[in-house]
Amino acid sequence: MPLDNAPEGKRKFNVVGTRPLRPDGIDKVTGRAKFGADASAPGQLVGRILRSPHAHAIIRKIDTSKAEKLPGVKAVITRDDFPDHTGGSGGLYDTLCNVMAREKAFYEGHAVAAVAATSASIARQALKLIKVDYEVLPHVTDVDEAMKPGAPLLHKDMFTDGVDPKPKKPSNIARRFEFGHGDVEAGFKKADIIVERSFKTEAAHQGYIEPHAALASMGPDGSAELWCCTQGHYMVRDVCSQLLGIDIARLRVTQSEIGGGFGGKTTVFIEPVALALARKANRPVKVVMTREEVFKASGPTASTSIDIKIGVTKDGLITAADGVFRYQGGPFQGCSPAEFGAMSAFAQFHLDNVRAVAYDVVCNRPKTISYRAPGAPMANFAVESVIEELAHKLGMEPIDFRIKNAAREGTKSSYGPVYGPIGLGATLEAAKNHPHFKAPLGPNQGRGMAAGFWFNFGGQSCVTLNIPVDGSITVSVGSPDIGGSRAAMCMMVAEEMGIPYDHVRAIIADTSALGYNDVTDGSRTTFATGMACILAARDAIKKLCARAAATWGIPEDAVKWENGYAKPAGPNAGDFAPLSLKEIAEASPGTGGPIAGHHEFSADGAGVSFATHICDVEVDPETGRSSIVRYTVIQDAGKAVHPSYVEGQFQGGAVQGIGWALNEEYIYGKDGRLQNAGFLDYRIPVCSDLPMIDTQILEIPNPGHPYGVRGVGETSIVPPLAAIANAVANATGVRFTQIPLSPPRVLKGIEEAKKAGGRKAA
Amino acid sequence: MIPGAFDYHRPKSVAEAIALLNDLGDDARPIAGGHSLIPMMKMRLASPSHLVDLRGLADLAFIRAEGGEVVIGAMTTQHQVIASADLAARLPLLRETALQIADPQIRYLGTIGGNVANGDPGNDMPAVMMCLDAQYEVQGQGGSRRVAAREFYQGAYFTALEPGELVTAIRIPVPPAGHKAAYEKLKRKIGDYAIAAAAVLLEVSGGKITRASIALTNVGETPLLADAASDLLVGQAPDKALCKKAGQAAAAIAAPASDARGPVAYRRQMAGIMTERALIRALGL
Incomplete structure (x- = not known):
């Protein structure tokens, strides 16, 4: 759908661009909002899951007989209660294997059995009575180790895809991808300076406050209901019904308020288990994860190992860029975001010769799932670190080096498509002109920057808009609101209808009330579901005009809609007093019944998004501790529907990136068990660890949306790792190639550099 | 969990x-x-x-002066320690330390008695109490007794408390006005236990250090009194080189575990740096 008033894109807005309060705000701050664990049902049982203590083991036998006999236990389930309805391969089969282990437990925390009982303590006792006979196997948790010949094999039938000829020996490499264009070897021959480095990043968790929770009930006729916290209840419905072998239409899923998702709630973990327990017990069952389960058995992001090689001419033009991206995604193929990492790695540059090779690797770790711009932050860390180093070698200001090589409209991107209008250059120029960029630095401080990219996504949305007799409006959407999207939906509807924002209320409808809606991911909701809201409003306006036309006895196309009123389209249409939305709604019972608008589609044209971050870090030279002293995010939003919530997305992504860069990591012991499965030792930053994150919204309209909107939720986590690493490098003179930049690691780097007499890499 | x-x-x-x-x-x-x-x-x-x-023992939440001592009831919260103007004036080291414990939510509930009596090497107040040479009032079925903080800690979670005994109050001799003190704590982020921390108390007269006391947090099974480090300060004119030397002497007694906060050598080195920094700050160098 084209931009309104294109090409200038200078539409005047009344509601869009203002900052009203979100409709869900009061319920959230007063405790009235109902989250995943807040629902209850009559006769409800407590469901709990038994998890593997081993990182890799064959499950020879599971004896549940003692648990079943314990008074108060109403159901015990294992793999035997999940007959395979998936066809035995592919992503859905892997999901089945992940929600309940089959032949093997693939990671510490992998579900192997579950019970439903009348109390939590009986359920816990019952878990202890389940005897699992394991044959413990050697395990591997490091991506480089997993790729070595002779590494413990997770799947005997995994032969790397994407390699010609297909290997004859199985390995832990599920697939090889390659992206790029030109001839990198020829490009490197033209280079005067080449920098080549290897990087490693550890897995991070999305760290949402709310643990996964689900309340399931299933009747003897196979009709089922599920209440859960998720980023996509239609996805939950479709996946669960397929895993359980029931008709999709029999399962009705209602999404609770969500206490954070960040990509981590775009799949199922406990939901099919709760349903299977409810089916077997014939009672409602509630399953709530503990924080330890969230860390061990939900889906963190990938750990990676990355090699980057970039060549430049003396005058700072990149001649070739080459990268190898190894991502482990847990035990199943296609789960690591290696492909997105490789696709996004060089996307911010205009390159004649570029190649990005990715390996999707399996390991004995939890099955990874999306984390905000999945795969991009790690790749960006590696690439933008090398870019900064090249700029220093060239004696060029890093920002000028980036501007010189920046992708622009018409650039063939490193992953294939040719860019339309993009905001990268504008964010770089804005960074260069930002007061932050010129502010003086204190002792032991360094400034770093990085530019990042994310694709953004459109996808399927279905929206219904109802107009009751008082002329207020209910918008039913099927996209869970994880970042203020209900406010944005109301604003766009109010904008179209020409009425005040607070006359519109948006709700998240259950799966039986609307057609399919894709998961809230890919920064798609304000863009795609928002566009569906605009089009549903336009559909309703058409009907409102038709009612007015009938009232006046003139043709429908002789009526126009303006600022909340139906008016005769011109002097020839007749002389009638305008009818307000409220007047038409009031009369609707007698003019044809209820008035509703509707739109369903699959949205194309999600505009790509770029951001530039500037960061000042102070590194304590005696302790190695880094503190963020100033941070600025500059990002293209296309059109900021609600600027405060756009700024919130910018800040939130930056903060999660700061945590990942400085503190957060999955720490595994030699036994393959996670050492820090709690917030005591998995440290996410809090407000007092941080300066105010400054933001600057740029608006380079996306031609694929009537208002120019681009998704904004993900790009903001892409540049922080590199921006911080570059700042630390500039503060210490040491290039760090591994995150997190923990104090011992940084101090070691500083001391080794001192011994070696200057700048080096650590 | x-x-x-x-x-x-x-x-x-x-x-x-x-x-x-x-x-x-x-x-x-x-x-x-x-x-x-x-x-x-x-x-x-x-x-x-x-x-x-x-928490029903409301009469154990108090802060009062008794002669040359400040007595703090065991159920006094860290928040109450921070909020006490009297403590801020007479024993600013306590307020400074309490402000570095966890976060405000925890300080509203966490008590000074629990902090000193639990024997957790990660707690901050035990080293501060050893530094200040505080006494703990201990009550049991047989009556009450006093135990010096410096004698109290025997191992991780092992203290001089007998089964059935409670720490009911802490008695701290108030150092003379003009004394110098500081608590330096290195942590990965707000709310964390110390990688290493050091409490120092000094008196200076006629350009010479006349009294010194140094104690370390979370670099051993118990808080550690760094006697050798403080001994080499007494009688000396304060300068940065001296502080560094004392820091090194403090690091020498540190016996931390290797954990997510860092390897042994790093944490030992940090005990020295924290000591040196606490001394430099206390002395205004």
């Missing part, structure tokens, strides 16, 4: 609490703010059958 089953008791007086602890025996644990014990119970590192909640 779910504790085992336990019974809950809420006595209204110290005598009742002590009687309960004695009746219930080894399986009972007193609980004050609960910020060490409850996480340990959730991780199943502790599984008491009975919890004796001391």
Whole structure:
């Protein structure tokens, strides 16, 4: 759908661009909002899951007989209660294997059995009575180790895809991808300076406050209901019904308020288990994860190992860029975001010769799932670190080096498509002109920057808009609101209808009330579901005009809609007093019944998004501790529907990136068990660890949306790792190639550099 | 992350609490703010059958002056320590330390008595109390006694408390006006336990250090009194080189564990740096 008033894109807005309060705000701050664990049902049982203590083991036998006999236990389930309805391969089969282990437990925390009982303590006792006979196997948790010949094999039938000829020996490499264009070897021959480095990043968790929770009930006729916290209840419905072998239409899923998702709630973990327990017990069952389960058995992001090689001419033009991206995604193929990492790695540059090779690797770790711009932050860390180093070698200001090589409209991107209008250059120029960029630095401080990219996504949305007799409006959407999207939906509807924002209320409808809606991911909701809201409003306006036309006895196309009123389209249409939305709604019972608008589609044209971050870090030279002293995010939003919530997305992504860069990591012991499965030792930053994150919204309209909107939720986590690493490098003179930049690691780097007499890499 | 089953008791007086602890025996644990014990119970590192909640003992929440001492009731919260103008004036080291403990939510509930009595090497107040040469008032069935903080800590979670005894108050000799003190704590982020921390107390007269006391947090099974480090300060004119030397002497006694906060050598080195920095700041160098 084209931009309104294109090409200038200078539409005047009344509601869009203002900052009203979100409709869900009061319920959230007063405790009235109902989250995943807040629902209850009559006769409800407590469901709990038994998890593997081993990182890799064959499950020879599971004896549940003692648990079943314990008074108060109403159901015990294992793999035997999940007959395979998936066809035995592919992503859905892997999901089945992940929600309940089959032949093997693939990671510490992998579900192997579950019970439903009348109390939590009986359920816990019952878990202890389940005897699992394991044959413990050697395990591997490091991506480089997993790729070595002779590494413990997770799947005997995994032969790397994407390699010609297909290997004859199985390995832990599920697939090889390659992206790029030109001839990198020829490009490197033209280079005067080449920098080549290897990087490693550890897995991070999305760290949402709310643990996964689900309340399931299933009747003897196979009709089922599920209440859960998720980023996509239609996805939950479709996946669960397929895993359980029931008709999709029999399962009705209602999404609770969500206490954070960040990509981590775009799949199922406990939901099919709760349903299977409810089916077997014939009672409602509630399953709530503990924080330890969230860390061990939900889906963190990938750990990676990355090699980057970039060549430049003396005058700072990149001649070739080459990268190898190894991502482990847990035990199943296609789960690591290696492909997105490789696709996004060089996307911010205009390159004649570029190649990005990715390996999707399996390991004995939890099955990874999306984390905000999945795969991009790690790749960006590696690439933008090398870019900064090249700029220093060239004696060029890093920002000028980036501007010189920046992708622009018409650039063939490193992953294939040719860019339309993009905001990268504008964010770089804005960074260069930002007061932050010129502010003086204190002792032991360094400034770093990085530019990042994310694709953004459109996808399927279905929206219904109802107009009751008082002329207020209910918008039913099927996209869970994880970042203020209900406010944005109301604003766009109010904008179209020409009425005040607070006359519109948006709700998240259950799966039986609307057609399919894709998961809230890919920064798609304000863009795609928002566009569906605009089009549903336009559909309703058409009907409102038709009612007015009938009232006046003139043709429908002789009526126009303006600022909340139906008016005769011109002097020839007749002389009638305008009818307000409220007047038409009031009369609707007698003019044809209820008035509703509707739109369903699959949205194309999600505009790509770029951001530039500037960061000042102070590194304590005696302790190695880094503190963020100033941070600025500059990002293209296309059109900021609600600027405060756009700024919130910018800040939130930056903060999660700061945590990942400085503190957060999955720490595994030699036994393959996670050492820090709690917030005591998995440290996410809090407000007092941080300066105010400054933001600057740029608006380079996306031609694929009537208002120019681009998704904004993900790009903001892409540049922080590199921006911080570059700042630390500039503060210490040491290039760090591994995150997190923990104090011992940084101090070691500083001391080794001192011994070696200057700048080096650590 | 779910504790085992336990019974809950809420006595209204110290005598009742002590009687309960004695009746219930080894399986009972007193609980004050609960910020060490409850996480340990959730991780199943502790599984008491009975919890004796001391929050009903309102008469143990006080801060008062007695002669040359400040006496702080064991149920005084860290927040109350921070908010006390009297403490801020006479013993600013306490306020400074309390402000570095966890975060405000925890400080509203966490008590100074629980902090010193639990024997958790990660707690901040024990080293500060050793540095200040505080005495703990300990009450049991047989009556009350006083134990010096410097004699109190025997191992991780092992203290001089006998079963059934409670720390009811802390007596701190107030250092003379003009004394110098500081607490330097290195942590990964807000709310964390120390990678290493050091408390220092100094008196300076006629350009020479006349009294010095240094204690270290979370670099051993117990808080550590760095005698050798403080001895080499006394009688000397303060300067940065001296502080560095004292820091090195403090690091020499540190025996930290290798954990997520860093390897042994790093944490030992940090004990020295924290000591040096505390001295430099206290002395205004």
